Each structure stands twice: as C-alpha cells, then as structure tokens.
Amino acid sequence: MNAQDFKGKTVLITGGTGSFGHEFLDVIRETDVKEIRIFSRDELKQELMRLKLKDARIRFYIGDVRERDSVDQAIRGVDLAFHAAALKQVPSCEFFPMQALMTNVVGSHNVVESAINHQIESLVCLSTDKAVLPVNAMGMTKGLMEKVAQAAARQLNEGETKISCVRYGNVMYSRGSVIPLFINQMKQGQPLTVTDPQMTRFLLSLRSAIDLVLFAFQNARQGDIFVRKAPASTVQDLAQALKNLFKSDVPIEVIGTRHAEKLFETLTTAGELMRAEDMGDYLRVFMDDRDLNYAKYFTEGQPDEQAVEDYTSHNTERLTVPQIEQLLLSLPDVQRELTLVGRQ
Numbered sequence: 140m141n142a143q144d145f146k147g148k149t150v151l152i153t154g155g156t157g158s159f160g161h162e163f164l165d166v167i168r169e170t171d172v173k174e175i176r177i178f179s180r181d182e183l184k185q186e187l188m189r190l191k192l193k194d195a196r197i198r199f200y201i202g203d204v205r206e207r208d209s210v211d212q213a214i215r216g217v218d219l220a221f222h223a224a225a226l227k228q229v230p231s232c233e234f235f236p237m238q239a240l241m242t243n244v245v246g247s248h249n250v251v252e253s254a255i256n257h258q259i260e261s262l263v264c265l266s267t268d269k270a271v272l273p274v275n276a277m278g279m280t281k282g283l284m285e286k287v288a289q290a291a292a293r294q295l296n297e298g299e300t301k302i303s304c305v306r307y308g309n310v311m312y313s314r315g316s317v318i319p320l321f322i323n324q325m326k327q328g329q330p331l332t333v334t335d336p337q338m339t340r341f342l343l344s345l346r347s348a349i350d351l352v353l354f355a356f357q358n359a360r361q362g363d364i365f366v367r368k369a370p371a372s373t374v375q376d377l378a379q380a381l382k383n384l385f386k387s388d389v390p391i392e393v394i395g396t397r398h399a400e401k402l403f404e405t406l407t408t409a410g411e412l413m414r415a416e417d418m419g420d421y422l423r424v425f426m427d428d429r430d431l432n433y434a435k436y437f438t439e440g441q442p443d444e445q446a447v448e449d450y451t452s453h454n455t456e457r458l459t460v461p462q463i464e465q466l467l468l469s470l471p472d473v474q475r476e477l478t479l480v481g482r483q
Contacts, residue, residue: 145170151217154224156184158313178213204246210253222264232277233398243280251291266306268404275399292362303359308341312472330392336375339403339452343369362426371452380463403453
C-alpha cells in the first residue's frame with residue numbers, strides 16, 4: 140500500500156463496523172489520513188469501536204444505505220469511499236429477498252449516486268463470488284450491485300468519480316462464517332456440521348481481501364472489477380484440518396446443503412475471462428463499455444476466441460489438509476483460540 144494515497148484524505152467506509160471495516164481501519168490508521176468516517180446502523184458496535192480505538196480521526200455516522208439523506212450526510216466532504224454495507228447471509232437473504240434487494244441494490248445505488256453527486260475521487264464497491272452465475276437472493280442482489288456500479292461508470296468521464304468493484308470468495312473467520320462455527324462446536328464437544336463433504340469454497344484471509352481492495356483503489360480504471368486469485372478446499376478437508384489443529388475427536392456430521400447453496404463457487408465466468416487482464420495475483424475484468432447501438436457490433440463481428448473455462452472453486456488450486464492447517468495457523472483469530480484451548 141502507498142500510504143501517500145491516504146495522506147490528508149477523508150475516507151468513508153459503509154458497513155464499517157463489520158469484519159472488513161475493523162481490519163481496514165487498522166491498515167489506514169497507520170497512514171496520515173485526515174479523517175475516517177464509519178457509517179452503519181448499529182450504534183452499539185460503533186460505541187464499542189469508539190471505546191476500543193480512541194482515535195480522534197474516526198467519526199461515526201448512524202444511518203442506513205437505504206436512506207439517501209443519511210448517505211448524503213456521511214459522504215459530504217469525503218475524498219475516498221469503500222462500500223462494504225450489505226446483507227451477506229445466504230439463508231437470511233433467501234427468506235427475506237426484498238430486504239436483500241433494498242440493502243444490496245437500492246442501498247448501493249444510493250451510495251453510487253451520492254458519491255458522484257458529491258464528486259468524490261474514488262468509490263470501491265465490495266462484491267462476492269456468489270454474484271457470479273447466482274442461484275440465491277444474496278448473490279443475485281450483489282450481482283445487481285455490480286451492474287448498478289458499472290452502469291453509473293459508463294456515464295462518467297476521465298477526472299470524475301472513479302467507480303470500481305472487487306469480488307472475492309469466503310473470507311476466513313469473518314463474522315458468520317464456518318470456521319468460528321466449527322471451533323465453537325469443538326469447544327462444546329459437538330459434532331462438526333458439514334453440509335456436503337465435497338462442497339468446495341475459495342479460501343481467503345481477511346488481510347488478502349484488504350490487499351485486493353487497496354489494489355483496486357490504486358489501479359482501477361472506470362468500471363473495473365478486480366478479482367483476487369485464491370485456492371480452495373472441500374468443506375470436509377477444512378473440518379478435518381481444524382480437528383487436527385485442535386486435537387479434537389468430535390465426529391463430522393453431514394446435514395445437507397442449506398437453502399440455495401452451490402456445490403462450488405465461481406469467481407469469474409469464461410466470458411469475463413475473455414476480456415480480463417492477468418495482473419499476477421489479481422485479475423482485472425474490464426467493463427463492457429459498449430453503448431446501446433448494437434448494430435455496429437453485429438456487422439463488424441467478433442474475432443474467434445480461445446475457449447476458456449469459468450474460474451471456480453472446483454478448478455482452482457485445491458489445498459491439501461496440511462496446507463489448510465498452515466493457512467489456518469496464519470489467522471490471528473485461530474492462533475488466539477488455540478492459545479485459549481491450551482490454557483484450559
């Protein structure tokens with residue numbers, strides 16, 4: 140990260156009291172940032188963050204992305220914005236799809252339009268692998284969020300608000316994820332509840348997700364989507380790796396897939412890969428910037444492209460159980476839990 144990018148800047152993080160917000164704060168607080176605004180609905184989480192950090196540069200704004208007035212109030216005077224506010228739990232979104240729509244789509248539209256109207260420099264929107272070829276309400280609404288962001292980006296010129304997105308898979312040990320669930324089950328002597336042993340998921344540390352967001356912020360062109368390449372594992376192997384680390388003999392219980400879960404996730408489709416740039420650890424998926432005048436594309440035609448596959452958790456690098464153990468040991472939360480278990 141180039142600390143100069145944040146020097147003297149005012150930064151807004153929507154949904155800033157979540158896992159991403161906490162980690163991102165730790166990173167940019169090390170810079171000469173002028174002000175950091177945390178925008179969220181939860182006053183308790185804001186108060187706990189205020190008491191913990193005691194940093195005069197952090198300002199807290201109560202509001203909801205669904206309410207444009209509260210977004211405008213928070214974004215006025217901002218230079219850079221990172222949009223993390225969302226409904227993220229697949230079952231919750233499945234049972235309450237209109238709530239997912241209001242937050243993930245309407246709320247994101249409010250953030251995008253407010254950022255443009257207030258002429259901020261850059262807006263990075265956080266998306267998910269579930270937005271690609273979606274089968275559930277959460278993924279569908281996050282996919283629409285990407286479309287909202289790119290539709291706005293098509294109307295903007297050089298020098299205006301730069302809008303980009305990032306897309307990543309499961310963040311390890313994030314709130315509501317399976318790793319803290321498994322650890323809690325082991326601590327209570329309960330079976331590890333596995334949905335489908337052969338289900339695969341991308342594995343990404345929260346720090347790697349932060350690096351992706353920073354990379355997008357520093358390298359984005361209008362409407363880009365950035366993807367962090369990541370390895371994957373089966374849910375069975377992940378459970379076994381945790382059992383090994385915690386020296387647990389609890390059984391693994393297969394309970395079946397939850398509502399609208401996929402057997403594997405997709406980070407980029409074959410069509411997106413056709414127009415993507417490989418940037419080493421990252422993929423830049425360029426925005427389709429065609430206008431509504433399709434006729435010229437039909438008459439000009441398209442050159443033949445080499446056939447490629449979707450980039451999925453089934454065909455990416457598959458981690459072995461020992462490799463998963465090493466990745467888990469790199470997570471501070473897992474290290475803390477191991478230390479606590481060792482003291483018992």
